[in-house]
Amino acid sequence: MAGQNLKGFARLYAAFINxxxxxxxxxxxxxxxxxxCWLTLAGVPLGLWLGETGIERALLVGVLINVLIVELLNTAVEVTIDRIGIERNNLSGRAKDxxxxxxxxxxxxxxxxxxxILIR
Structure with a gap:
């Protein structure tokens, strides 16, 4: 993991690369x-076009980006659990679920x- 003990812009750059x-x-x-990602790539321009107000556009785009964020966090949990051990464990299975x-x-x-938003 690059960026340990860095400060300022160098730390931000290293965090971005990570x-x-x-x-x-x-x-x-x-x-x-x-x-x-493909859904988001298609949905962002569509959401910007279909939303009538700034709030609607923000919601339509924001919820798609939220899906990506949650998927990244879920993947991090799964990878961490798999790193700890691949044997079956009820708690590991529960965390993944x-x-x-x-x-x-x-x-x-x-x-x-x-x-x-679209049924209005």
Missing amino acids: SLAGVRATWHHEEAFRQE IGSAAVLSSLVLAGSVWFL
């Missing part, structure tokens, strides 16, 4: 993340926001 590495790793290893539920919740939120 973040890009995390996105690349998730893209490479997680099919769901790739699908959600909870992370998956968070992703599902973010998708339900996104769908609900899009539906409620």
Whole structure:
């Protein structure tokens, strides 16, 4: 992990590089993340076009980006659990299921926001 003991702009730059590495790793290893990225890539311009107010556009785009954020966090949980051990463990399974539920919740939120804004 680059960036330890750095200060100021150098620390921010190192954090940015680490973040890009995390996105690349998730893209490479997680099919769901790739699908959600494609959904977001299509949805952002559509949300900007369909939203009538700044708030609507922010909501339509924001919930899509939220799905990506939750997927990244879920992937981090899964990778950490797998790093600890690959043997079956009820707590590990529960943690992975909870992370998956968070992703599902973010998708339900996104769908609900899009539906409620577009039915007006």
